[in-house]
Amino acid sequence: MLVAQYNPGQKDLSLKTDYPVPTPPPGKVLLKVAACGVCHSDIAFIDGSVLPHPLVLGHEISGYVVATGEGVDSSVQKDVLYAVLSIHPASQSFHGLPALFDSPGAAYDGGFSNYVVVRQDQLVPVPKGVSPELAAVAADAGINAFKFVRRSAGRTVLVIGVGGLGHQAVQIAAHFGATVYACDPKPEAREIALKLGATEAFTPAELEAKVKAGFAVEVAMDFVARKPTFEMAKAALRQNGLAFPTNPVLVVAGMTSETLEFSTLDTLTYNLTITTPQYGSKEDLEAILDLYAKGAVTPVVSSRPLEDINKVLDDLRSGVVLGRTVVVPKNV
Missing domain, CATH: 3.90.180.10 (Medium-chain alcohol dehydrogenases, catalytic domain)
Known part of the structure; x- marks a missing residue:
């Protein structure tokens, strides 16, 4: 073979x-x-x-x-x-x-x-109507995007990096009633994010300017996991206390070898939770496959x-x- x-x-x-x-x-x-x-x-x-x-x-x-x-x-x-x-x-x-x-x-x-x-x-x-290609994607990109995004119903979410996982996170968050914003340097990726349910899609420079002007979210999902994106996610969440009653959450979902830093000023002063998707269960995989089958999420x-x-x-x-x-x- x-x-x-x-x-x-x-x-x-x-x-x-x-x-x-x-x-x-x-x-x-x-x-x-x-x-x-x-x-x-x-x-x-x-x-x-x-x-x-x-x-x-x-x-x-x-x-x-x-x-x-x-x-x-x-x-x-x-x-x-x-x-x-x-x-x-x-x-x-x-x-x-x-x-x-x-x-x-x-x-x-x-x-x-x-x-x-x-x-x-x-x-x-795999449910009827889901192709082998989509079924394969569900097994990692789908399950990781779904694992945390499903908890974001009704919240305001920033997705950084509209790639294999990020573009699904946009759809899943929108499906569960979140207000979704996206950030990606590629125009094509931003266009995809808007088509899939994002309210706005920013370049990194545009997002930086928005945050300096007071832009805030309740959940930031960093699918890039580089120092600049990690810092930008934290900055958007630091504004949280001024705009939302809920505790801010930063989900680091990208896989890199970079060392990302934070201090207790981030976690204690801003009541910030930093977490990862940590893959998922059989039930999570069944759930994302079901969303594919229903057309609610289309990778x-x-x-x-x-x-x-x-x-x-x-x-x-x-x-x-x-x-x-x-x-x-x-x-x-």
Whole structure:
């Protein structure tokens, strides 16, 4: 089968056509990959040589069961499209790394391939009408956007970074009744945000000027997680006490290696809570898939052949990707 393999210290993934198709062990299933999303965490793994060993990347997976290991029960069906819960609540640390890395494409071979082995309890059936490409995106970008945004019903929300997660956060927040503002340097991203439910969309310079003039929000979601965006999110929330009766919340949802700083003046003086989405549960994945099925949330997704994975990764690095890109393996 074809795979795209990460090797520590190498920027490009190695495309291998002679990788053996695995046999599922007890309690696990073999999925024929229908689509696999390409995520900024894949970039972090590659460019930071975070993982200590070669393996097949890809953790946003959808597919069909083609074989089952011993002990897999009859509820698993071979004609059903499944999304894969990347990080299960039972996840354990792996090689000294956090439980985050006990997932496909981090601890073991992932979905940049024709086939992947996962646990039975990671499978979530995909509702009718949801494509394999959308189902794959739900498994990480969707669930992370949904995990915290759903708590923002009726609040005033700022989404910084209208990318693979951010553009879904705009839709989810608007669906649950929030007043949504967005910030992104790309005109195309701002246009998408407005189409998806944002009241206004700013450039970083425009947002800075608005905050200096008194602009305030109750929740800021930083999907970039760089020092300038983190500081801007805090600044918008410091105004909160003058405009809103609720406590301000900053959700840091981007994955970078930068060190972001705050002081107790931020958290105590302004009663600011700083948190992360921390992935989600099976119920969260089911919920975002249901929103997709109902058309309440429509991710912006483009697909490319798996053979184009290195070009897709370069596009993601350079910031030209709008929404989310998934790779689709050829049928074998």
